[in-house]
Amino acid sequence: MGKKMKSAMEKVEERQYPLREAVDLVKSSAYAKFDESVDLAIRLGVDPKRSDQMVxxxxxxxxxxxxxxxxxVFAKGEKEQEARQAGADYVGSDDLMEKIKGGWMDFDCAISTPDLMAAVGKLGKVLGPRGLMPNPKTGTVTFEVGKAVGEIRKGRVEYKVEKAGIVQVPVGKVSFKAEQLFDNASAILEAVVKAKPSSCKGRYLKSVTLSSTMGPGVRLDAVALTKQWS
Structure with missing residues (x-):
């Protein structure tokens, strides 16, 4: 362990912090020379193998x-033009699919109109493992492609429980003001708490940790957070 990491860890006590205090602590304990990302890791009391407990x-x-x-954006005709006007970086259909089949993956999110999903679905083995497959549940399979592009540009993020029952979501950068990180983290926590499956019994938020890319994790008071948005 390096001296900077050791010094950062010494700032974090073995207790659960309120969100505002945790944000301040994450910012003050970040030490990397680059602008670190700040992320939430939320462990849920669900069984991801059960379809009725997928968050x-x-x-x-x-x-x-x-x-x-x-x-x-996978689109044709008028929708292709709509996507371009909304600011999408790449727009097309068969041409983009062929590039992806050839190994090109220089994009961070994908949107598709419903009429092209039969063809896009054939890319599942490539896009699926990377979390890039368009999905109606996340608003990325839609004819309102301009609106979808705009929402992503403004800061829409996806959350999804992984096999281990953990949801990991970015909330911003260390350079953000503390209030901005607090607002972003609150938006994610509220959404995840309200997405609790009706079939989930017992404690839903098992643990919540806030951390920067290189910094130590700061544990949040999961019980208080659950009460706040339940």
Whole structure:
């Protein structure tokens, strides 16, 4: 362990912090020379193997993620033009699919009109593992492609529970003001708490940790957060 990491860890006590205090601590303990990302790791009391306990959705961050996302849209005709006018980085159909089949993956999120999903679905083995497959549940399969591109540009993020029952979502950058990180983290936590499956019994938020890319994790008071938005 390096001296900087050791010094950062010494600032974090073995207790659960209120969100505002945790944000300040994450900012003060960040030490990397680059602008670190700040992320939430939320462990849920669900069984991801059960379809009725899959937690997945999207929410908009009030202050964005601090990262410019490269948006790809599968569309034709008028919808292709709509996507371009909305600011999508890459727009097309068969041409883009062929590039992806050839190994090209220079984009961060993908949107598709419903009429092209039969063809896009054939890219599942490539896009699926990377979390890039368009999905109606996250608003990325839609004829309102201009609106979808705009929402992503403004800071819409996707959350999805992984096999281990953990949801990991970016909330911004260390350079953000503390209030901005607080607002973004609150938006995500509220969305995840409200997405609790009706079949989930017992404690839903098992643990919540806020951290920067290189910094130590700061544990949040999961019980208080659950009460706040339940």
């Amino acid at each position: 997945r959705g999207t929410t908009s961050l009030p202050h964005g993620t601090g990262k410019k996302l490269r948006v790809l």
